[in-house]
Amino acid sequence: MPTTHITLVSQSITELSEAHPIFVTMIRQRKTDSMEVSCFLIDPGCLGVKDAWYEIHEPDLDALKERYFEDGCIEKSAAWGRHFVESAVAYAKKLGFKPHRDYKKATRVFGGIQTKDCSEDFSFGRNGKPFYFQSSKEDAATARKIINQLKAKCGDDGFHFIVEYSVEADPVTTQVEQCLEWAESGRIEDAFVKLKPLVKKHPDHAKVLYGWGLLHILDGDRLAAIRYLRMALEQDPEDQYAWYNLSVCYREEEQFGRAFEANCKVIEFGDENDAFWENAQEINRVLTECAHESELSIEDYISSHISFDLGVEAMAASQFEPALGHFRTAVQKNPRSHQGHGNMGTCLLQLGRPDEARKALQSSLDIDPDYKPALQNMKLLKKAKTDKPLSKEVFIHNFTRDK
CATH class of the missing domain: 1.25.40.10 (Tetratricopeptide repeat domain)
Known part of the structure; x- marks a missing residue:
């Protein structure tokens, strides 16, 4: 049975200067003979708390150690645990990185723990500079975003990094980004002129198609935007930003079923600390509430919307049997x-x-x-007394989506 508070930390803490990931588990015994357990995956190089969760565990410390620490662990005081985790968060915050979205929930075990009871100082980064090591879960786009953030805070030579593959943008992507910067500053026509030849030259380039879709959003042509964003996602199915903007277009077109599905992709592929990810979560939460108010499961609610939208598209094209x-x-x-x-x-x-x-x-x-x-x-x-098909102008069509 554990004491009131206890901290377990992975063996990698002994090599903190190497900036290897460190796993910290903080435990608080409950009066109900169970344990509150908060887990933190710490990147001491620059990102701070990369993952965090809170759970209730049976009062079996040995089972907990076996579950989370196959290679053994070191026991520390509760004050050490809180001080170490909060120090990692503070270091990452200075570099512009937020802790994992569930960090606050996991900190509920901090109650009653005083960091002043731990006098140890921690040195993060490697060799006096922030250090980024690309994990297997971070693709090139994510790595590039992190490195750009470090460049903005530390300068080109102010940090170290190791990546699996090149994170430098290719020339075509650079041109797309320039076009989007022009569009955002009001130079939409210039952006269209510059990007149009790239669309013809690189019809299968995900970033070109994505940029072309965004320009159509800014120009108010959502249907064209949907078309090109879909094409971009055929080339790069895990692009969270393409999924998010596609969701925006669907919502504006009142195609809520498709918007929900697009948001699910944002949640699946996106960065949990990104505002896009949080917005997608919130929108889907609202849609789920709408489903419950309609006394439908979320699956039936979304399926009915998607089928309705497909019917509207077919009817608008005078394809009445499929509609x-x-x-x-x-x-x-x-x-x-x-x-x-x-x-x-x-x-x-x-x-x-x-x-x-x-x-x-x-x-x-x-x-x-x-x-x-x-x-x-x-x-x-x-x-009308006839059993023959009538001109489509005779009867009233309803192209309004269900809400």
Whole structure:
């Protein structure tokens, strides 16, 4: 049974000057015969707390050591543990790096621990300078971002780094970044002129397609932006920024199902300390609440939205048979979608199936008696006595997305 507070630290602490990752586990015994456990993965080179979590563990210290410290550990005081972790956070903060998003939650074990009880000083970095070592979880883009941050804070020669592969941007990417800087400063036309030849010359370059998509966002053409961002993601499926901007476009187009899926990709591939990642989490939280308010699972809610959007696209292209199939799927997932039933009715009218159309329109009106497109189409249906497909201008189309 552990004492009230205890700190366990990996053996790598004995070589702190080498800036190897250090794993710290802080334990507080609870009155309920269980332990509060907070874990911190420390990068003493420059990044500080790279990972953190909090959990309740059974009161078995040996099992905890076996779980987290296969190569053995060193026991330290609670004051040492808090002082070391907070010192690493402070060092990283000076360099512009924030601790892991769950750091605050993990610090709940700090209660009652006084850092003044530890007089030890810690030296971070390597050989007196910040040191960055690219981990296997950090791709070239992430490594480049970290190195650029260190350059901004320390200068070109003010830090050390080791990377798996080159983090220097290729010339094409550099040109794309320049175009985006122009666009953000108001020079959108100049950016279009400069980037257009690159799109023709490098049609499969992820950054070129991404930049072309962003320019269309800034120019207000969201549909074109969606097209090029999708193309960029075909080349680089893990680009969190392309996924995030795609999500923004989908939300503006009221395609909430697709926006949710894009945000899931941001969360999967993104940096947890990035504002984009946090925004994606918050937006999906709101969409999940909307699903619950609709008494749907989040899976059915998102699926119904995506099917509805596919139906709208097909109907806008006068492809009424495929559109009908998409709307059927939408109302199967969300039977209370008056717009889905209404659009089914419109498709059936265009396909020359008035009896089925009447049932679909009535289903729409049963849900919302004041739904104008269904009311108008029902009125037109009563006047039209034919079993042949009618001109698409005859009946009212509803291109409004469910919310």
